[in-house]
Amino acid sequence: MNYKYIVVGAGLAGLTVAERIANVLEEKVLIIEKRSHIGGNVYDSYNEEGILIHNYGPHIFHTNDREVYRYLSRFTAWNDFWHRVLTYVDGNLIPMPITVETINKLYNLNLSCNEVEEFLKKQALPINEIKTSKDVALSKVGTDIYQKIFETYTKKQWGIDPGEIDTSVISRIPIRLNRDTRYFNDRYQGMPKYGFTKMCEKMIANKKIKILLNTDYKEVIEDLQYDKLVYTGPADYYYNYKYGEMAYRSIDFVFETFNREEYQPAPVVNYPNDYDFTRITEFKKLTGQDHKMTTILKEYPCSDGEPYYPFPTKECKEQFNLYQAEIKREKKVIFLGRLAEYRYYNMDAVVRRALDIFHGGFNG
Numbered sequence: 304m305n306y307k308y309i310v311v312g313a314g315l316a317g318l319t320v321a322e323r324i325a326n327v328l329e330e331k332v333l334i335i336e337k338r339s340h341i342g343g344n345v346y347d348s349y350n351e352e353g354i355l356i357h358n359y360g361p362h363i364f365h366t367n368d369r370e371v372y373r374y375l376s377r378f379t380a381w382n383d384f385w386h387r388v389l390t391y392v393d394g395n396l397i398p399m400p401i402t403v404e405t406i407n408k409l410y411n412l413n414l415s416c417n418e419v420e421e422f423l424k425k426q427a428l429p430i431n432e433i434k435t436s437k438d439v440a441l442s443k444v445g446t447d448i449y450q451k452i453f454e455t456y457t458k459k460q461w462g463i464d465p466g467e468i469d470t471s472v473i474s475r476i477p478i479r480l481n482r483d484t485r486y487f488n489d490r491y492q493g494m495p496k497y498g499f500t501k502m503c504e505k506m507i508a509n510k511k512i513k514i515l516l517n518t519d520y521k522e523v524i525e526d527l528q529y530d531k532l533v534y535t536g537p538a539d540y541y542y543n544y545k546y547g548e549m550a551y552r553s554i555d556f557v558f559e560t561f562n563r564e565e566y567q568p569a570p571v572v573n574y575p576n577d578y579d580f581t582r583i584t585e586f587k588k589l590t591g592q593d594h595k596m597t598t599i600l601k602e603y604p605c606s607d608g609e610p611y612y613p614f615p616t617k618e619c620k621e622q623f624n625l626y627q628a629e630i631k632r633e634k635k636v637i638f639l640g641r642l643a644e645y646r647y648y649n650m651d652a653v654v655r656r657a658l659d660i661f662h663g664g665f666n667g
């Protein structure tokens with residue numbers, strides 16, 4: 304069969320490209336997806352009790368990129384939502400990320416913003432060259448806060464010490480010298496009014512887009528002709544692991560439903576030091592759904608299983624460079640997204656990347 308365009312993977316990366324091909328170029332496009340549904344990791348669905356859950360972990364849309372926000376707003380309205388996280392330290396629930404409130408609660412103080420700035424300056428360790436996530440944390444908040452909030456959480460999440468992890472990981476968490484306890488700084492934040500899956504369905508509501516679910520692209524690709532393939536699966540799999548398997552971090556998602564209205568006082572509670580899971584999400588507090596029962600999710604990070612997070616170490620980056628050199632030589636295949644580019648993209652960054660690839664001479 305002949306398709307000018309084929310997209311492998313129906314996550315946000317693949318769907319954005321397919322949407323552009325169908326609606327801007329007005330060309331036919333085939334999406335091949337190995338799972339039984341579209342959306343990739345942003346997929347959400349109603350469980351047996353009728354509660355909307357995020358099947359692959361809590362997803363909150365947030366961005367400073369106006370164009371990406373406006374692009375996705377064509378496919379969904381948004382519920383106003385400012386994400387808040389509490390973290391369980393020394394038997395207390397305190398606001399995350401680190402703000403003036405966090406420091407005051409952690410140390411039972413009543414410092415002003417300026418005093419917290421002074422306090423953190425005294426705690427911070429002088430580190431000449433910031434090379435790892437551990438250096439990032441120690442140089443900003445010092446040993447005690449590092450140990451209480453970052454060290455064990457990060458070990459659980461990644462299975463290795465923060466001293467071996469790229470600076471970008473802990474740098475995702477802001478440190479604020481004010482009382483703003485929102486988790487993200489971004490100007491645009493929200494939850495799709497009817498969920499992410501509904502948003503994704505709208506993105507590909509065009510007869511020019513055909514979708515083949517439950518199919519690994521390798522099962523069918525030999526029988527297809529195409530001019531351009533946009534590949535959003537793992538790069539190592541595409542190249543038959545010729546430079547070895549890339550490490551990914553996986554998560555065991557464990558859902559529990561309770562016959563009561565509320566489980567915890569925030570949408571997400573982090574557990575840096577207790578238990579084997581990293582965090583608990585209560586979905587109704589993300590989605591705003593009214594229901595007399597409630598469903599929560601505990602995340603147990605692990606090394607085997609579906610690839611969710613590219614591994615943020617120097618060695619993995621070097622290994623990926625070998626694949627990257629092959630990718631650069633491809634004429635008909637574009638590698639895009641969290642798995643294919645081995646990058647810790649958020650949703651907005653992946654959509655931005657997809658739009659850039661499409662608008663930057665995709666046709667050529």
Ligand code: FAD
Pocket residue numbers: 311312313314315316317335336337338342343344345359360361362363364365518519520521535536537540554611612639640641642648649650651653
């Ligand atoms: P994916 O969603 O992984 O899509 C890739 C698709 O390719 C998958 O559907 C996969 O099944 C398919 N595929 C793979 N191999 C093959 C094959 N051989 N043949 C056919 N199909 C194949 N981002 C935020 O902005 N905010 C958040 O709050 C947030 N929370 C997150 C929480 C968790 C636990 C995780 C894991 C991620 C989170 N993200 C969040 C990131 C977000 O999920 C990603 O940015 C986004 O999903 C990446 O889209 P993608 O299309 O690149 O990848």
Ligand code: UDP
Pocket residue numbers: 390399452453454456457460472473475476573575
């Ligand atoms: N992190 C931490 N303690 C926390 C929250 C996060 O040490 O309470 C670290 C951890 O290394 C994590 C990283 O900061 O992987 C990024 O956190 P984020 O909440 O952005 O992770 P994600 O939602 O992408 O899993």
